[in-house]
Amino acid sequence: MNTNKPLKGTRQIEGKNPIVEALKSDVNIEKIMVAKGRRETGAQELFELAKEKKIKIQQVDRKKLDFTSKTGNHQGIIAIASEYEYAEIEDILEGAKVKGESPLVVILDKITDPHNFGAIIRTANACGVHGIIIPKNRSVDISPIAIKASAGAIEHTPICKVTNLTQTIKELKEKGFWIAGADMEGQKYYESDFKGSMAIVIGNEGEGISRLVKDECDFLVSIPMYGEIESLNASVATGILLSEAAKQRN
Known part of the structure; x- marks a missing residue:
């Protein structure tokens, strides 16, 4: 109203x-x-x-x-x-509970491009992600560019902003989550198990996931590269991993 x-x-x-x-x-x-x-x-x-x-x-x-x-x-x-109202982690978990689903969360570590952020939100919504977690510092924020790039998905996808990602990951583990980090050293993503309470961590294209965050991951997953290009745009990588997660979970 x-x-x-x-x-x-x-x-x-x-x-x-x-x-x-x-x-x-x-x-x-x-x-x-x-x-x-x-x-x-x-x-x-x-x-x-x-x-x-x-x-x-x-x-x-x-x-x-x-x-x-x-x-x-x-x-x-x-x-x-x-102004956009950020969610709490409990809001995300409650949203999954209402749907009768195991929670699927995306954690963004040092993503700074608003176009990437918006595209990730759009893909996350399409793949049934229950919420996205971003850090307060050294991270992208809600902006007109991110809103536009999300094509409206931002209004239906809870986003939580936290002070400390590593502490948040520890709290998620205590709630029964498995934490998968996207990293070139990980196992092939299609050989990984994304079912159950799951959080997928995405880092930026240049630095990837920070060391402290990587140390908290239960396992790492990679996307095999068969061409000359060695890395993918963060939003594209997120789309590939979430597509596999959606396939396994549905």
Whole structure:
């Protein structure tokens, strides 16, 4: 329900699909700015949802949207919404319990590219991940670019921000989780067991998983490379591992 009151902390959601998914969720949206002359073609669902929730739609010059945009690809629509509310680990576990599923979590170690982050969120949602954990420091954060790259999946995928990844991993182990770290020295991913309560740790392309985090992993998994390229984009690697996990778990 929209209060029509200015929000204390706000974020921008840019593009049709991310805004539609925000409208379908419990996100509080203050207003939606639409470029003058933009037709409802291709965005009818968005306008209907906004009307249903009595959210103000403001017609503005496209130049204003260009100036306001953080992604450079607003598609003529930008929403001003409440700040993203990070989840707690218990929220993630409860979400899995409600679905009657063993929890599957992705832990991101030093991922700094918002495009990668958004793509990982999108893939995680598609593969049935119950939540994503990121560290407070030296890590990507929720941004318009990450929101856009997630194609709206961010509104349906709990994200937890923690102070200490190694401590969090220890806590997950105490709750019965197995921790798999993506690393070139690991066993082939398709020979690994991803069933049960599982957390998959992904590091960045350059440094990989930090040593302290790697030491806490129960086992390491690798993606065999058969061409000339020695490594994969973090979001692509995540997609390959989560696809295998989804296949085994379903």
